[in-house]
Amino acid sequence: MTGPAKLIDTERFAARLRARAIDIESGRILISRLTGSGQEIDLTLPANCNGYGRVRHFRLATADGWPQNPLPIAPACRALGLAAVPELMTALVFQNAACAWRCWYCFVPEELLKADVNRSEWFTAADLVGLYQQIPDAPRIIDLSGGSPDLVPEWTPWMMRALMNAGLHETTYLWTDDNLSTTYLFDAVSREDLNLLRSYRNYGRVCCIKGFDASSFTFNTRAAPRGYDRQFEVLHQLLKLGLDLYGYVTLTSPNTDGVTQGVADLLDRLQAIEPNFPLRMVPLRIQVFTPVEQRLTRDIERERSLAVQEEAIAAWTDEIVRRFSPELRARPIYDVPLDRRDTWS
Numbered sequence: 001m002t003g004p005a006k007l008i009d010t011e012r013f014a015a016r017l018r019a020r021a022i023d024i025e026s027g028r029i030l031i032s033r034l035t036g037s038g039q040e041i042d043l044t045l046p047a048n049c050n051g052y053g054r055v056r057h058f059r060l061a062t063a064d065g066w067p068q069n070p071l072p073i074a075p076a077c078r079a080l081g082l083a084a085v086p087e088l089m090t091a092l093v094f095q096n097a098a099c100a101w102r103c104w105y106c107f108v109p110e111e112l113l114k115a116d117v118n119r120s121e122w123f124t125a126a127d128l129v130g131l132y133q134q135i136p137d138a139p140r141i142i143d144l145s146g147g148s149p150d151l152v153p154e155w156t157p158w159m160m161r162a163l164m165n166a167g168l169h170e171t172t173y174l175w176t177d178d179n180l181s182t183t184y185l186f187d188a189v190s191r192e193d194l195n196l197l198r199s200y201r202n203y204g205r206v207c208c209i210k211g212f213d214a215s216s217f218t219f220n221t222r223a224a225p226r227g228y229d230r231q232f233e234v235l236h237q238l239l240k241l242g243l244d245l246y247g248y249v250t251l252t253s254p255n256t257d258g259v260t261q262g263v264a265d266l267l268d269r270l271q272a273i274e275p276n277f278p279l280r281m282v283p284l285r286i287q288v289f290t291p292v293e294q295r296l297t298r299d300i301e302r303e304r305s306l307a308v309q310e311e312a313i314a315a316w317t318d319e320i321v322r323r324f325s326p327e328l329r330a331r332p333i334y335d336v337p338l339d340r341r342d343t344w345s
């Protein structure tokens, strides 16, 4: 008989990975090599940037019963001065090679999450911008993804400077993912760099809430449940910083009981931090990619959670209608006011 799997101690594991995934002195980040990786099979286009970048297709359309996903298309169009919001936009994605969590539905294989120098390479932000410049007809969105970019938060201001040095800061839109797993942004990044994050015009940051209660969080990430609360603490700090902030949420849970209440509690919690923030969030439907598929065949509970997310999205949609006026709900996502934003000092 096997005992329960050991849960991830996020603080310890994140610290270990951070030490291996960033070289502060020479301004370098460990970037995953996609060519030859287990992720390659899921790419619609071959990896670019010598195997370290990929083109991602962002689409407004989602599945039946799920809201449209305007991220990052709508904020990018607004920043870039594009009048019409297209159905589809491409982004160039770089993935940092570390993440402290192990979400069962992650489309990035574990081998690209453990800061393995045999499957990644060190790059400065200027190197990455140089690779971007070599792409013919390059996407206007650059997405710093992971992995978990919040383990190496210096990456974003470094990229901003490199884009400014290359004269690309107005013609590109920088989009970064944040798993809300650590407070390194506030612990390790200089005030000057935080100010750059605050003032860089073509920038949006998306934070992902993993689950609608501590139990679904742990089920999704394999991390100790304390990480659930921590997500909201980090989100609160980010909102105070005054960034152009958005959110994703994943609604998979192994428990078929209490789904509606769990979703309502999540919305209460978000609104206690920032009343309108739920309108800047997009629930993400978990879909099966190749690495996920392999894991799914081994776990009935995970299959059940895919059905739970359908119940959860119905609850989320009902709550959104009940809590927000039609006028507010009709606004473009970037136009949803954040009343408590920008109280940083």
Ligand code: SF4
Pocket (backbone or CB within 6 Å): 099, 100, 101, 102, 103, 105, 106, 107, 108, 113, 146, 147, 148, 179
């Ligand atoms: S936090 Fe993101 S990158 Fe990390 S395991 Fe989960 S889905 Fe994958």
